[in-house]
Every structure is written in C-alpha cells, then in structure tokens.
Amino acid sequence: ILNVEQSPQSLHVQEGDSTNFTCSFPSSNFYALHWYRWETAKSPEALFVMTLNGDEKKKGRISATLNTKEGYSYLYIKGSQPEDSATYLCSSDGGATNKLIFGTGTLLAVQP
Amino acid sequence: DAGVTQSPTHLIKTRGQQVTLRCSPKSGHDTVSWYQQALGQGPQFIFQYYEEEERQRGNFPDRFSGHQFPNYSSELNVNALWLGDSALYLCASSWGQPNEQFFGPGTRLTVL
Numbered sequence: 206i207l208n209v210e211q212s213p214q215s216l217h218v219q220e221g222d223s224t225n226f227t228c229s230f231p232s233s234n235f236y237a238l239h240w241y242r243w244e245t246a247k248s249p250e251a252l253f254v255m256t257l258n259g260d261e262k263k264k265g266r267i268s269a270t271l272n273t274k275e276g277y278s279y280l281y282i283k284g285s286q287p288e289d290s291a292t293y294l295c296s297s298d299g300g301a302t303n304k305l306i307f308g309t310g311t312l313l314a315v316q317p
Numbered sequence: 318d319a320g321v322t323q324s325p326t327h328l329i330k331t332r333g334q335q336v337t338l339r340c341s342p343k344s345g346h347d348t349v350s351w352y353q354q355a356l357g358q359g360p361q362f363i364f365q366y367y368e369e370e371e372r373q374r375g376n377f378p379d380r381f382s383g384h385q386f387p388n389y390s391s392e393l394n395v396n397a398l399w400l401g402d403s404a405l406y407l408c409a410s411s412w413g414q415p416n417e418q419f420f421g422p423g424t425r426l427t428v429l
Binding site: 239241247250 | 320321359360361362365373375407409418419420423
C-alpha cells in the first residue's frame with residue numbers, strides 16, 4: 206500500500222446501529238495513525254492518535270484499534286446517533302517526514 | 318483559547334491572480350501545516366513551517382509558497398492562479414510529536 210486508503214467511502218446506518226470503518230496505510234516508515242471527525246462547516250476534530258502496534262483508544266462510544274504490522278486501523282462507533290454524522294478521516298504520520306498523509310474519508314450518515 | 322483561526326473564510330479570484338491566505342495557530346503551538354482539499358479528495362499536504370522555516374513540502378509547484386512569522390502565524394501564497402487551485406485550504410497547528418494537529422475551519426478559494 207503506497208497511500209492511505211479508507212473504506213467504505215460512505216455509509217448510511219440507522220440510529221442505534223453499531224458500525225466500523227477501515228483505514229489502510231503503508232506499514233513501512235510508520236510513526237503514528239490519526240483519526241479525525243469532520244462535521245460539515247466545522248474544522249476537523251482530532252479523535253485519536255495511536256503509535257504502538259495493538260494500541261486501542263476509546264472516547265465515549267467511539268473506539269479505535271491499530272495494527273502497524275499489517276498496516277490497518279479500525280474505527281468503531283457503538284450505538285450510532287444522528288450527531289455522529291460526519292466524515293471520518295484517517296492519516297498516517299511518517300514521523301521524521303513531519304507530514305500527514307490523509308485518506309479520502311468515510312462519510313457516515315446516521316438516520317434517526 | 319481561540320483555537321486555530323484562518324482568514325478569509327471565502328475568496329473568489331480570477332485566473333492569473335495571486336492570493337494570500339492567513340492562519341493563526343492554537344496558543345502554545347509552534348508548527349503550522351497547510352493542506353489543500355479538492356472536491357472528493359482527502360486533504361493533501363502542501364508544506365509545513367517550524368521556526369520560520371519550511372521544514373517539509375508536498376508535491377506542489379513553486380507557485381505555492383509560504384511564510385511563518387515570529388509569533389508562529391503563517392501565510393500561504395499562491396501565484397498565477399488557475400482553475401485547478403479551487404479548493405478548501407486548511408491550516409493545522411501542532412507542537413512536538415506525535416504531531417497531533419489541530420485544524421482551522423479552512424478558506425474556500427474559488428478561481429474563475
């Protein structure tokens with residue numbers, strides 16, 4: 206994998222459903238993996254930064270895991286709410302390169 | 318704390334013109350990164366400034382230049398604008414590693 210890739214591109218779920226997205230990134234020269242939530246007309250908001258293989262982070266109903274050996278991260282949302290509707294971006298940080306490489310995002314729409 | 322601020326919010330220019338976008342970082346942050354987000358894509362890294370120097374650059378032509386001031390605020394300049402420069406320009410500030418970046422709301426540039 207040369208770029209950061211996210212799937213699915215978009216997702217429509219019902220309120221109360223649990224869902225998850227995938228972020229794939231180059232496993233070589235890896236330093237950190239970032240997840241952001243980006244609501245329409247707002248700034249991207251940092252959710253998690255993970256650096257170690259096996260890292261798991263949790264914030265309320267949202268959690269994320271990291272596998273640096275195979276180059277993927279999962280973001281989970283438990284019991285989706287309409288306010289979770291946003292684009293979820295992941296980015297890989299090469300550390301010494303000091304730049305974030307972003308995926309194209311997963312657009313989540315939660316229907317009440 | 319006002320967070321990361323950007324100005325202007327929206328801007329309309331014509332082909333061949335020059336534009337300057339401005340960013341004030343979050344209090345305590347010393348590093349500013351600029352990203353371009355074209356429609357349907359994830360943010361693309363333009364460059365990063367630290368200690369008033371360009372520390373890292375993405376795959377953007379020399380028409381894109383920047384500056385960082387002693388108070389850590391930054392400008393992005395784009396010369397000889399063309400239609401393809403129409404995008405949302407995001408500024409992000411950070412301090413130290415692992416490079417957790419805080420984003421501003423962006424400047425929407427339209428080139429006619």
